[in-house]
Amino acid sequence: MKxxxxxxxxxxxxGHVSLQQIQAGVAFPGNLPLIDALIAPLTARGWQAEYAYLGQPTEINVAGADVIVNCICDASRQQRSLGMLQELVNKTGLPVTNAPAAILASTRDRLSAYHDEQIRIPRSTRFAASSSTLEEHLLGQAHQLPVLIRPTGAHGGKGLVKLADTQVATWQPAEDEYYVTDFVDFISSDGRYRKYRLIYAGGRLFRRHLMIGQEWLLDLASREYMSRYPELLTEEKAFIHGEGDVAADKLVRIFEHFGLDYGLVDYALDKNGLPIIFELxxxxxxxxxxxxxxxxxxxxxxxxxxxxxxxxxxxIAARAR
Structure with missing residues (x-):
């Protein structure tokens, strides 16, 4: 299989990327780094693999290909690439994993329109700083303060801030495009914050990590905090091994709804044990x-x-058949 x-x-x-950069396999942001993880096991199966960059006008060689594995994963930054991929799929009829429509449908603002009584998804909208003030946007979109503001396409907490009522008028944008999300407090009974991550693949959920910290923004710095408390690492290991948080098993259906073949979900738990979705x-x-x-x-x-x-x-093998 190819x-x-x-x-x-x-x-x-x-328009700013050279052929030499493409041939060198430059790691542009917004792409799933899947090739490095899969190259050894797929080679062991006797499969062949090639890669192609989309975005700039180019001729894509699909000769002999059995399936397209889409690694374009950030709809906020990759609109043109996803459009070109859809054109390629339509032209060739090749099956594709993580279809462009699924990537486009699972942005933060579109995710918040999903309804499930057993899952909480805070309201999220897309805000263009060049079109209105933040105050006007919050009022027009019926947001509830405090809110989280993050640049579109940003990950890992980069550029993420929480704004209370008194801070909205003085906030100054550094970018044009942002996601605005209602903040839902998820503090645990012990005064700490917990963020869970699952990876979905092949119709299954895999427990990836449990970040625990003293602040609502849980990022890599939380690892240093956790390292000082062995019981927190023990709690994380227990989660990964399938103990606790029965809510994790409810989340398969959200991937199925949006049509993702593989991806991640970050979430917390409210006081009633319902998952609060941060990202999918x-x-x-x-x-x-x-x-x-x-x-x-x-x-x-x-x-x-x-x-x-x-x-x-x-x-991938099932999709290629």
């Missing part, structure tokens, strides 16, 4: 998420990588 991996050039870089998308990292210094303490975070890659490969 796989064509498709990657995208971000919209703001189109096709961007996640399997390999290379830990440094050599981190592995002795945190190696368990990648222990299920073989199971996840096997599930992704089975999904």
């Amino acid at each position: 796989i064509l991996f498709t990657l995208g050039i971000p919209d703001d870089l189109i 998308n096709g961007c996640f990292q399997l390999t290379g998420s830990l440094s050599a210094e981190q592995r002795p303490l945190l190696g368990y975070l990648e222990a299920n990588n073989p199971d996840i890659t096997a599930a992704i490969l089975e999904n």
